Amino acid sequence: MHFRHAFLSVSVAAFVAVLPVSGLAETPKDQLVIGLSMTNLLTLDPAEAVETESFDVLNNLYDRLVEMDAKNPSTLVPGLAEKWTVAEDGTITFTLRDGATFHSGNPVTSADVVWSLKRVMTLNRGPASFLRELGYSKENLETLLTAPDARTVVLKPSEAINPEIILYTLARTVGNIIDSKTAMEHQKGEDLGKAWLTNTSAGSGPFVLRRWSANDAVILDRSETYWRGVPPMRRIVIRHMPESQSQRLQIENGDIDVARSLSASDIKAMGKNDAIVIQKVASGGFYYLAVSTADPIFAKPEVRQILTSLIDYDGIGAAVVGDYGVKRQVPVPADYAGAIPDPGYTVDVSKAKELLAKAGYPDGFKTSMLVLSDSPFVEIATAIQGTLAQAGIQAEITQGNGTQVYGKMRDRKFSMIVGRSGGQMPNVLGAIQAYTSNFDNGPKSTQTASLAWRTSWDIPELTKLTSEARSEINAEKRLALYKELQEKFLSSSPPLFAIAAAAQPSAIRADVEGLVDQQSRSPQWYYVSKTGQ
Known part of the structure; x- marks a missing residue:
């Protein structure tokens, strides 16, 4: 017990030491300090996390068999697997690299890989959906996923499937490999280490979790034994800074290196500062409006059809989303091969009122709308609220953090919500399948x-x-199937309305090098350094 208190004291002191007094000093050359809103950082267990903010951290604590290239996410590169082969029947055989170890010092073995992937299905949380989309289950993985020896992993397909899709799925956080021995040492009941892994780590990545305090700070220290080599940054500090103006002030003063939850106006203003670089990376995901078909009102297709006439796509895209995305009415980035053009929805209040009367709501109706209390979510929700009101639909907005907003959506207890999806892989299917697949x-x-x-x-x-x-x-x-899928989605009176293809704008101090976001906001901090370091 005394050891625990001592450890916490050291951690807090170390955290305070890296936070300079505003305006007096720049951040240390061997530390990267990031300011962002952490309201949607809910867990650090790879088998539970589905939020993009969690992916930021997990991507640097854990390794996967295969990874998306740091600068070109559409290319898969070796990770813990130094190579892989695909048989005619779709079976993928991975050969693990020799010498990779977990932060505990335990070697990374094929048994850890098998345990980690089966754990996802056993715990059956959000990430399990990604494997179920491929036809895998807790039961069939027992025979389809095997480890013939310590360095070989064999994964057979459960059904006819494009092997590339399996590889891209494993390149996401669902494929993070956990130190099974260490995790099981902290098992409570039959939770497979879930309680422990919620706020700690047992990976083999370039960084080790030192501390996470919800809506406060995350501290990562570099691994001195990382198999790729020691990272240039000794420490990564993430500070919870929900206010854009605060982030802008501190990055301009040199108190933080990266600002990632900025308003469009602050991004524009800092574009004139030579000490700061504005980076915008397409995420593959979308800002969207969703309605619940469990709500008696939105259960009616004729009511859902009305909403396309009450979203000001042009205005939201230009004045609200700004640097956070590009107007898009199909939930597939326009530059993806096989993407169809927008249908051309425009605001038409008169048409909406006419259709509302035919649907049985001549005077409109009252409803509620959930939204994250961050930019640009609040601004998007407010804009939609305004056009809905013109047609007589009174939507009361309730703001909250990730647990409060997405938690209710996961429980299917909502009427309307403004949210953001993440691209699962850089193609049409990866973008749209969350919108078009519901097998149960x-x-x-x-x-x-x-x-x-x-x-x-x-x-x-x-x-x-x-x-x-x-x-x-x-x-x-x-x-051809991609095109048909998009067209049928739009013609099915969906309860999901793409508003803008999401981009991740970041303000980065000019002396920071090698920081490139990926899809779903998954930067690889291993490659980050600072000029003059």
Whole structure:
């Protein structure tokens, strides 16, 4: 007990030491200090996290068998697997690299890989949905995922599927490999270390979690034994800074190196500062409006159809989203191969009122709208609230953090919500499948990461078409399926409305080098250094 108190005291003191007094000093050359809103950082357990803010941290604590290239996310590169082969039947055989160790000093073995992936399915939280999309289950992984020896992992497909999709899925946080021996030493009951891993780490990545205090700070220290080599940055500090003006002030003074929760106006103003670089990276995800089909009002397709006439896509894209994205009405980035053009929805209040009367609501109706208390979510929700009101729809906005907002969405207890999806892989399927796949619409479904499920939207036809696109090997036929999938989604009176293709704008001090965001905001801090370091 005395040791624990001593450790906490050292951690807090170390944290305070890296936070300079505003305006007096720049951050240390071997430390990267990041300011952002941590309201949606809910857990650091790889088998539970589905929030993009969690991905930031997990991407640097854990390694995966394969990874998306740091500068070109559309390219897969070796991770813990130094190589892999794909057989004619789709079986993937991974060969682990020799010498990789976890932070505990334990060697990374094929048994850890098998345990980590099976743990995802056993705990059956949000990330399990990504593997279930591939046809995997807790039961069939027992025979489809094996470790013939300490350096070999064999993963057989559960059904006909494009092997590239399996590899991209494993390159995401669902594929993070955990030190099974250390995690099991902290098991409580049969939780497979879940309680312990919520706010600590047991990975082999370039950094080790030193401290996480919710809505306060995260501290990572570099691993001196990382298999790629020791990272240039000795420490990463993430500070909870929900206010854009505070972030702007501190990055301009040199108190933080990176600001990541900024208003459009602050980003624009800092674009004229030579000491700061504004970086904008497409995330592959989308800002969206969602309504619940479990709500009697939005259960009516004719009511959902009205909403496309009450979203000011042009105004939101230009004045609200700004540097955070680009107007887009199809939940697929326009530059992806096979993406269809926007349908051209425009605001038409008169048309909306006419359709509302036909749907049985001549005087409109009252509803509620959930939204994260961050930019640009609040601004998007406020803009939508304004146009809804013009047609007689009174939407009361309730702001909250990630647990309060997305928690209710995961529980399917909401009417309307403004949120953001993350791209699962850089292609049409990776962008849209969360919107078009719901293989079990029951309340106890395991597909909790599916936006279609969260909106209670029962879509067997779209789900089947999504599965067909996932399994099609022929590129030409796959593109045709992609087009059909997007068109049928739009014509099905969906409860999900893409508003803008999300981008991640960051303000970065000019002396920071090698910091490049990836899809789903997953930077690799291993490659970061500072000029003159």
